[in-house]
Amino acid sequence: MYCTTDALSATETNPDGTLVQHTVPTYRSTDLTHWTYVGDAFDAKPAWVGDANGIWAPDVVYRAGTHGRTGTWYLYYAASDTPSATAPTGGGSAVGVATSSSPTGPWTDSGGPVVAPRSGPTGGDRWEFDPEVITDRGTTYLYFGSYFGGVVVRTLSADGLRSDPASERQIAIDNRYEGAYLMRHGGWWYFMGSATNCCAGSLTGYGVFVARSRSPLGPFVDRDGVAITSTRVGGSPLLAQNGNRWVGTGHNTVVTDYAGQDWIIYHAVDRNDPYYAGQATYTKRPVLIDPLDWRGGWPVVRGGAGPSDTKQAGPVAQPGQRPSYRPARAPVDVPGRLIRSASTGFDGSALPARLTWTREPDASTYSVGDGAFRWQTQDADLHPPQTPLASVLTEPAPRGDWVLQTTVAVDTPANGDGVNYVQGGLIVYGDDGNYVRLVSNSIFNTRQTEFGKQVSGQPAGAPTYGNMVVGPVGDTTTLRIVHRTVRGEGHYTAYTSVDGRHFVRGGTWTADLGASPRVGLISLGGSGFTSTFEDLRVSTVRSSHR
Structure with a gap:
């Protein structure tokens, strides 16, 4: 097993108190469960990478030798940065490779990049991280990339030491x-x-x-x-x-x-x-x-x-062992009985009385009519102490376990940048510093469903907001949060759907939102757009094995 450059313990420190970084620590196992450290792939970083830059995310492949020759192991890695003409950093990330006749080294670097630094789609150096190598029908491919620039693929040369820029194709x-x-x-x-x-x-x-x-x-x-x-x-x-x-x-x-x-x-x-x-x-x-x-x-x-x-x-x-794992289908949570007193299809021309505002917006920015609630997105958010803080429209959460659901359309364009973090969707609200939210969101040039958690009381310097993403966004997107209390702890699981029938299950946040959390809607992240909500549905929850 080949790991990214990282610390291996909190007790192995440098003289300045920082943790010792192991450059591609390598492990061996005979049962895939218990692992023995056998050393680092690199005692020193290759000169073209430079000591100031990281070696990350290795991928190791083996090529058999021909005509009785010994085969070769190839260790592809990401250089987090490279030296510029004037400094030890700033040259841009790249992909490198080292070779060995043994899976545990010693490794000999090729002396230069397999993928050289390159500008990203909107300027700046793209992130050429996380190499992955496969061979299909005699052609060997190198996949690499990250958030800035996306994931791309190139063909590798016959010796595995260079890639062909002209062959590059966008994968993600x-x-x-x-x-x-x-x-x-x-x-x-x-x-x-x-x-x-x-x-x-x-x-x-x-x-x-x-x-x-x-x-x-x-x-x-x-x-x-x-x-x-x-x-x-x-x-x-x-x-x-x-x-x-x-x-x-x-x-x-x-x-x-x-x-x-x-x-x-x-x-x-x-x-x-x-x-x-x-x-x-x-x-x-x-x-x-x-x-x-x-x-x-x-x-x-x-x-x-x-x-x-x-x-x-x-x-x-190991050969001859008998398998002990037996697959079993895990249940999923689905809505049970609709709690009509807590649900609305936004019939009529006014919001239900039980839905109340935290920081009520100007009345001209929202309306109810034609079976929908339309709410202009606000140039605000919910990340205290940052201000301004956005409005929140909520009602008391039911007791016990429940399902919260809405179908929403946010009228940001389906593509294009410039509307970053404009979003509309669901919130389970303890207070401004403690909540979970599931939204249809604009993230730079993409549109994604995001499931976020805000929490107060974090250590100094630690983040207070975390996020995951779920299924795709549609013209309208149905968002669902399932709440269950598990061993006294609140569990909140995200589901999304592009058709309102087939749901994608995402991840689960655990959260303490107090004794009286509220459930409802948000429309925030930037002005100039509108979130249109078809409904707000609250149900009991049941398990299904479908």
């Missing part, structure tokens, strides 16, 4: 995915990519999404048929936090055991112990493994249950 739009992983299953190529922030402590909302194509060059589309190159970005949630101690479950690879069972390996954050001791904002990301099952041509993790946090059956890592 910018501002959504990084950490690409490609695998073939059942005649399809599956793209897996991670989204949002990898390293925000207990507010990390990182997760893995999947799309598929008959060709490794795409186009890749999700379960809803939406492409990951679309500005209304496609991608079906594959691995998302589920309310146990693990959050930020992302940046994966897949291994197949001797029984033919696939396993997904990824890093995550323990929300109860997110930071290295003595390092207030340095997020720890231990490695986890869970079974990857297949259902209807799509992968699911642990039968749909998501990441585990208790002892589980492990892989068949």
Whole structure:
């Protein structure tokens, strides 16, 4: 197992008190569960990368030798930056490669980039991170990229040391995915990519999404048929936090055991112990493994249950072992009985009396009519102490477990930049500093559903807001938050739909929103647009195994 450059413990420190960084720490295992550290891939960083810059996100592949020659291992890596003409940094990120006759080295760097730094689509250097290498029908491809510039693919030279810029093709739009992983299953190529922030402590909302194509060059589309190159970005949630101690479950690879069972390996954050001791904002990301099952041509993790946090059956890592893992279908939560006293279809010409304002907006900015509530987006948000604070329209949340749902259209254009973070949707509101919200959002040039959590009382310097993303945005998007109390703790799970019938399940935030939380709507992030809500529905919740 090859890891990104990182600290391995809170006790191994430099003279200045910072944590020692291991440059591609490498581990060996005979059971895929217990791992032994065998050393770092690099004792010194290659000169073209420079000591001031990071070596991240390795991908290792093996090429067999010919005519009796020994095969070669190739370690591809991201250089977080490179030297400029005048400074040790500022030259832009790149992809490099080192080779060895052994999977544990020693490694010899090629001496230059496989992918050289390049400008992004709107100026500045694009992020050439997270290499992934596959071979299909005799051609070897290198995938790389991140939020700034998106994920792209190039063909590699026969010796694996250079890529062809002229062959480059866009695989995923910018501002959504990084950490690409490609695998073939059942005649399809599956793209897996991670989204949002990898390293925000207990507010990390990182997760893995999947799309598929008959060709490794795409186009890749999700379960809803939406492409990951679309500005209304496609991608079906594959691995998302589920309310146990693990959050930020992302940046994966897949291994197949001797029984033919696939396993997904990824890093995550323990929300109860997110930071290295003595390092207030340095997020720890231990490695986890869970079974990857297949259902209807799509992968699911642990039968749909998501990441585990208790002892589980492990892989068949040696020939002759008997498998102990048995797939089981996990239930999903769906609406039960409609709570009519808490629901509205916005009939008539006025808001129901039970919906009340926090910071009531000017009456000219909202209206009720023709079975809809129209509310102009506000040039404000809900991230105290930043001001101005946006208006919130809410009613008391029901007791017990419940489902909150709305169908909304936000009239930002389907593509184009310049309307960043304009959004409308649902909120479960404790107060201005403690809430969860599920919205149809404009994120730079993309339109995405975002599930965010705001929390007060964080350590100094730590984030107070975390976000994850869910399914695609449509002309109208149905947003659903399911609340359950689990062992005395509030769990809030996001679902989205582009047709109001088939829902995509996202991740779960745990949140303490006080004894009397409220539920309702928001329309904020920038002026000049309108959120149109068709309804606000509150229901009981039941489990389904469909």
